[in-house]
Amino acid sequence: MTKRTSGHLISLDDLADSQLRGIVERGAELSSRAARGEGVNGTALARDVVGVYFRKTSTRTRTAFSSGALRLGAGLVTFGPGDLQLNTGETTEDTGQVMSRMLDVLVARTAGSPRELRAWAAQRRMSVINAMSADEHPTQALTDLTTLTRHFGAVDGLTVVYVGEGNNSAAALALGLSRYRGVRLELRTPPGYGLTGDVLGRARQHAAAYGSAVEERHDLDDLPADFDVAYTTRWQTTGTSKPDPDWRTVFAPFQVTERLMEGSPKAVFMHDLPAHRGEEVTAGVLDGPASIAFDQAENKLYSAMAVLEWCRAVSA
The missing domain is CATH 3.40.50.1370 (Aspartate/ornithine carbamoyltransferase)
Structure with missing residues (x-):
């Protein structure tokens, strides 16, 4: 996997005003297209692999990002709360380094401190998206x-x-x-x-x-x-x-x-x-x-697609 600078979304304050508005406008555009019966599938994530890791329950966010990644052409790897070696003592930093060498995007719900998400984002290969931490739910x-x-x-x-x-x-x-x-x-x-x-x-x-x-x-x-x-x-x-x-x-x-x-x-x-x-x-x-x-709730899908597209565009 070639090195690149990745776009992360840990907090809304990570986004410039133009980036925040751009994601929102793109989500609204996809929502409008869907309402008109037009297709929203694309190829922005073709040949990418998206990891979805949720420690806490989720219906809308997990489904939106999973469905959105597939609709944009990505492959999908899902992890449950007990699947990673974090549970056996591997460090957060080591986990992030390994994931970044195998995934292009990691969508993670920790429901804890954003420190862990920041640690995973401390590399230049994989985009990290906060699907809800204790302090903020940016998506x-x-x-x-x-x-x-x-x-x-x-x-x-x-x-x-x-x-x-x-x-x-x-x-x-x-x-x-x-x-x-x-x-x-x-x-x-x-x-x-x-x-x-x-x-x-x-x-x-x-x-x-x-x-x-x-x-x-x-x-x-x-x-x-x-x-x-x-x-x-x-x-x-x-x-x-x-x-x-x-x-x-x-x-x-x-x-x-x-x-x-x-x-x-x-x-x-x-x-x-x-x-x-x-x-x-x-x-x-x-x-x-x-x-x-x-x-x-439905717009969560279109917003997730807009976030994924933004992450990959920044990373290109």
């Missing part, structure tokens, strides 16, 4: 931005209300939306379960450069009038647990309900799924006419 945010672009035509100027835990999906959403102009993101998170100070600070720094706003409160009072999107995620983030045994009591008020949606009758509802009806969202909202959650 989910790219899917969300793709979905917003498809539905509204543009992300600039939107008002988004996020209700729920300040988890890795919320972090990525904040880091992504804040890089568009005139966006207002209102995060309403349970007390003690907000975004980290680091993520909030980075998002606000981005927002200041684009005339946007990222605000966080720990109640549902005084929601913005005429918001465009209500967004939530499951209360129990994949691969995590909460130390407070009474956490459900704290989370109970932070539910997206029909009443909340009535505050902005033209708004749409988004959810990264999986959903738990009756917890973070009512069935009436998730399955109702305002919901675009399952379009959002």
Whole structure:
């Protein structure tokens, strides 16, 4: 395998603004083509081999990247949580070096610190894509931005209300939306379960450069009038647990309900799924006419394809 400089996606902050927008626009283009009944398969990854390594459960992200790689002409190697010699004591660094000599792209969900992903990315042969770490879910945010672009035509100027835990999906959403102009993101998170100070600070720094706003409160009072999107995620983030045994009591008020949606009758509802009806969202909202959650899930495929194409284009 010849040496080359590889494109990695560990955090959205790894992307230049033009790269982030380019991936989103390409995902929206593929989504539009699919909606028109046109083919989306291609040859951008012909003769490449993509590894898919998930330590934690996944339906949408794993299927999207696996299907996307195959649709772009790649071969696929999959690894389960117990398949690698990491479990017998091989170092993270050695694992990355070996993988980079056999794979062109590694899509990995560790649900832990991004340090391991950074270690795997410390070489020039294999692209590394973060399919969710403890701090950020960057490919989910790219899917969300793709979905917003498809539905509204543009992300600039939107008002988004996020209700729920300040988890890795919320972090990525904040880091992504804040890089568009005139966006207002209102995060309403349970007390003690907000975004980290680091993520909030980075998002606000981005927002200041684009005339946007990222605000966080720990109640549902005084929601913005005429918001465009209500967004939530499951209360129990994949691969995590909460130390407070009474956490459900704290989370109970932070539910997206029909009443909340009535505050902005033209708004749409988004959810990264999986959903738990009756917890973070009512069935009436998730399955109702305002919901675009399952379009959002489908767009994960087109966004994944756009990410894979970008990684290989940077590596060429």
